[in-house]
Amino acid sequence: MKYASYLSIVAGAIALSAVIPAASAAPVNFEIAFNQTDTHPQFKALQMFADGLKARTNGEYTAEVFPNELLGAQKETVEMVQTGTLAMSVAAASLLESWNPDFSVFNLPYLFNSIDEQKKVLNNPEIVGDLYKSVSDQGVVVLGSFTAGARSVYLKDRFVKTPADLAGEKIRVMQSDTNVQMLKYMGGVGIAMGQGEVYTAIQTGVLDGGENNEIVYSSLKHVEVAPYYSYTRHLMIPDYLVMNVDLFNGLPDDIKTIVKEELAKAFDFEFDAFAADAAKARADAEKAGGKFSEDVDMDAFRAAVKPLVDSKLTTDVTKTIYQKIEALR
Numbered sequence: 001m002k003y004a005s006y007l008s009i010v011a012g013a014i015a016l017s018a019v020i021p022a023a024s025a026a027p028v029n030f031e032i033a034f035n036q037t038d039t040h041p042q043f044k045a046l047q048m049f050a051d052g053l054k055a056r057t058n059g060e061y062t063a064e065v066f067p068n069e070l071l072g073a074q075k076e077t078v079e080m081v082q083t084g085t086l087a088m089s090v091a092a093a094s095l096l097e098s099w100n101p102d103f104s105v106f107n108l109p110y111l112f113n114s115i116d117e118q119k120k121v122l123n124n125p126e127i128v129g130d131l132y133k134s135v136s137d138q139g140v141v142v143l144g145s146f147t148a149g150a151r152s153v154y155l156k157d158r159f160v161k162t163p164a165d166l167a168g169e170k171i172r173v174m175q176s177d178t179n180v181q182m183l184k185y186m187g188g189v190g191i192a193m194g195q196g197e198v199y200t201a202i203q204t205g206v207l208d209g210g211e212n213n214e215i216v217y218s219s220l221k222h223v224e225v226a227p228y229y230s231y232t233r234h235l236m237i238p239d240y241l242v243m244n245v246d247l248f249n250g251l252p253d254d255i256k257t258i259v260k261e262e263l264a265k266a267f268d269f270e271f272d273a274f275a276a277d278a279a280k281a282r283a284d285a286e287k288a289g290g291k292f293s294e295d296v297d298m299d300a301f302r303a304a305v306k307p308l309v310d311s312k313l314t315t316d317v318t319k320t321i322y323q324k325i326e327a328l329r
């Protein structure tokens with residue numbers, strides 16, 4: 001190393017140590033449950049958050065992400081966060097509606113048209129601030145949202161063009177009443193279960209197919225058992241990052257600020273990375289034998305689910321959020 005560059009590193013280190021407190025004897029590690037693989041853009045984003053947290057707290061606070069449902073399926077890991085046996089989990093938005101029905105506003109079909117629209121809303125405190133704090137009395141705070149792209153239907157033996165094509169088809173949905181009802185309005189039969197059981201359920205005929213974004217479709221190999229993916233794009237449901245509320249409230253203010261700032265960067269990164277990763281996942285699925293159809297009558301599906309949307313917008317909170325989303329379009 002040249003003498004000059006060595007000197008600048010030493011100078012930098014001195015400047016940094018002046019603003020960062022020395023590491024305490026007992027570092028705090030946040031364990032984060034994640035139900036997708038370590039190639040998913042949310043995993044990369046959480047890893048970025050972990051790196052930023054460690055660097056800015058001089059190793060006093062760290063985070064560790066456990067992918068592949070290693071700590072359990074989402075429904076279970078969210079409950080672990082609630083009881084305080086786990087610090088954080090990624091949770092599909094559907095799961096929180098049983099805690100506060102107002103969350104169902106983000107589980108509605110055809111709510112957003114693009115990831116950019118979602119981005120303007122989901123981490124905007126003016127729109128979501130109160131909702132995200134509303135589950136504090138149940139032990140959890142929503143720290144923010146990732147995008148999960150758009151979900152479409154896939155079947156084992158054919159494409160879907162209109163709601164009539166889903167008649168009698170048993171499709172896996174996430175564990176929420178809104179999602180079960182949605183599939184019924186779309187013409188099929190919604191069967192709620194955790195994501196990890198879907199492959200075998202399709203393989204054994206318990207299900208005829210599923211609905212998800214291209215990344216999950218490809219990385220969890222659902223393409224092998226249900227190769228017909230039809231672009232219904234019926235749901236753009238976010239994934240929340242939830243944290244145990246006592247753990248969050250107990251953090252010193254400067255650490256809270258670092259957590260929020262590093263997460264904001266991570267969420268932004270993921271929103272920007274998702275589309276390219278989804279396109280790559282589609283190409284991978286095609287190589288594995290998957291077939292994709294754009295020949296879908298989205299207007300027919302949108303009309304079919306309209307009564308569900310109307311029936312869920314019943315409280316002031318859901319109506320206000322919905323209006324704000326419409327105003328931003």
Ligand code: GCU
Nearest residue numbers: 074091092148174195216239
């Ligand atoms: C999406 C979402 C996950 C969710 C999964 C599912 O991929 O990002 O959070 O678990 O769908 O269908 O269960």
